[in-house]
Amino acid sequence: MKEIRRVDNFEYIIKVTVVIIGLVHLIYTISFALTGLYFLLPSSIIQILISLIVAYIVLVKNKGHAIATIYAHLDILFSCCYCTYYLGWGYGFTMIIVLLLSLAYLQNFNTFLVPIGIGLVEATAFFVMLYITKDTPNYPNPFMPYINIANFLFMVVTLLVYIWLNDRENAKIIKQLDDRKEFLQYKAENDYLTTLLNRRAMNEILDNVLEKLKNKEINSLAVAIGDIDNFKHLNDTYGHNFGDLALKEVARVFKNEYENNENTYVARWGGEEFLILFSNYSYNDSLHSLEKSRKLIEKLQIKDELNKTSVTISIGMSYSINLINKDVLITKADAALYNAKDSGKNRVKSVNLG
Numbered sequence: 001m002k003e004i005r006r007v008d009n010f011e012y013i014i015k016v017t018v019v020i021i022g023l024v025h026l027i028y029t030i031s032f033a034l035t036g037l038y039f040l041l042p043s044s045i046i047q048i049l050i051s052l053i054v055a056y057i058v059l060v061k062n063k064g065h066a067i068a069t070i071y072a073h074l075d076i077l078f079s080c081c082y083c084t085y086y087l088g089w090g091y092g093f094t095m096i097i098v099l100l101l102s103l104a105y106l107q108n109f110n111t112f113l114v115p116i117g118i119g120l121v122e123a124t125a126f127f128v129m130l131y132i133t134k135d136t137p138n139y140p141n142p143f144m145p146y147i148n149i150a151n152f153l154f155m156v157v158t159l160l161v162y163i164w165l166n167d168r169e170n171a172k173i174i175k176q177l178d179d180r181k182e183f184l185q186y187k188a189e190n191d192y193l194t195t196l197l198n199r200r201a202m203n204e205i206l207d208n209v210l211e212k213l214k215n216k217e218i219n220s221l222a223v224a225i226g227d228i229d230n231f232k233h234l235n236d237t238y239g240h241n242f243g244d245l246a247l248k249e250v251a252r253v254f255k256n257e258y259e260n261n262e263n264t265y266v267a268r269w270g271g272e273e274f275l276i277l278f279s280n281y282s283y284n285d286s287l288h289s290l291e292k293s294r295k296l297i298e299k300l301q302i303k304d305e306l307n308k309t310s311v312t313i314s315i316g317m318s319y320s321i322n323l324i325n326k327d328v329l330i331t332k333a334d335a336a337l338y339n340a341k342d343s344g345k346n347r348v349k350s351v352n353l354g
Contacts, residue, residue, distance in 0.1 A: 017072050018055045021054075028079075036141065076100055080096045080125075085129065094129060097122055188200075193247060194251035198267060209279050223276075224277075224278070225274070225276075227272055257296070263281065315349070316337030316340055317333055317349070321354065
């Protein structure tokens with residue numbers, strides 16, 4: 001199974017934001033110099049330096065993401081208000097304040113109150129600037145229309161980039177949630193030691209297969225219970241870790257034989273017991289398959305750094321072509337298993353219930 005990571009797109013988005021802010025300040029600084037707006041250069045250069053410090057903390061030190069988010073809004077808000085105050089509305093910097101109102105809701109905050117608070121501050125700043133500047137260009141410049149258009153394009157492109165980033169990150173989150181759901185389902189349905197199905201999952205499958213038999217979707221059902229012979233002696237002689245190794249090796253045989261067949265299921269039923277479920281198998285085919293598994297297990301060499309031995313397994317099977325109670329099927333398979341044990345172990349015994 002895949003490693004399940006924390007589901008979160010916040011850090012990635014703020015890292016991109018910090019990089020964008022630094023680049024934007026650099027672009028505006030160059031633009032102010034080229035268009036003769038020299039009095040805006042000092043504040044712009046200072047903001048570049050601050051952006052570099054924030055970028056170092058977020059990108060290199062990988063911390064301060066929440067504070068960096070607030071900084072990003074305040075930094076852009078200050079820039080827009082500062083430029084609007086000195087240049088007027090004709091340069092389009094107030095449009096970026098409207099953009100900020102949107103971005104607050106595209107970013108991932110722990111509480112909905114944060115974007116509301118940010119929105120109130122930015123909306124207030126917008127109306128304050130409207131009141132102060134009276135929509136009059138204070139500093140006419142031949143490049144004013146071009147700067148206005150550039151700000152509009154910057155606003156549109158930035159919004160589209162953020163929407164794209166959020167869509168991409170949300171897709172990652174959905175994928176991670178799907179992986180987590182799959183992982184948790186796997187943990188709930190599979191035995192931790194052997195990775196086979198566990199008893200709860202097998203009971204559900206058995207109920208479903210019995211329902212199919214009732215509805216004539218399948219024509220037969222067989223339940224087999226296998227029990228490793230002399231398992232207590234194995235544990236007492238070689239230790240429980242060696243016993244776990246034996247369980248894993250036997251499970252590997254069953255997994256290779258049955259796991260990729262849609263008509264067979266195998267589970268660790270409990271302790272050293274395994275349950276194999278056949279659907280739509282003939283009586284003879286079921287017995288043949290179990291006998292093949294028994295012989296493969298008989299050939300196993302269980303070994304670790306200190307010990308080496310072989311194991312055998314006894315198997316009991318009950319078979320039916322008619323709807324039958326689940327408990328009866330399991331009880332009859334258990335009885336056949338005890339018969340195999342009493343008959344000398346390392347063999348398959350069965351009962352055909354008709």
